[in-house]
Amino acid sequence: MTVHSQTLQGANVAVRKAGIARVVAAGAVTVGSPVNIAGSSGKVKAVSETAGTKIACLGSPRRRRGDGDVIEVFISLHERTA
Secondary structure, eight states: OBSSOOOSTTOOOOBOOSSEEEEEBSSOBOTTSOEEEOTTSOOEEEOOOOTTOEEEEEEEESSOBOTTOEEEEEEEEEEEEO
């Protein structure tokens, strides 16, 4: 996941592959439940795709939070089926 936004096409960004990242929730999330990226907003959401859909998961939140809250997510990149 990128650590900061970059508006210049072709410019570098820092990437975090492990550890804990601070992100913004796009809705209610629960401790330990997998989250993924919510569309093009850059926010994260609870996994809610249709059953049978392959999903790229970012990890799991450390605390329960709601829409717009800044949360800490333990990065655990993996793919799963809903």
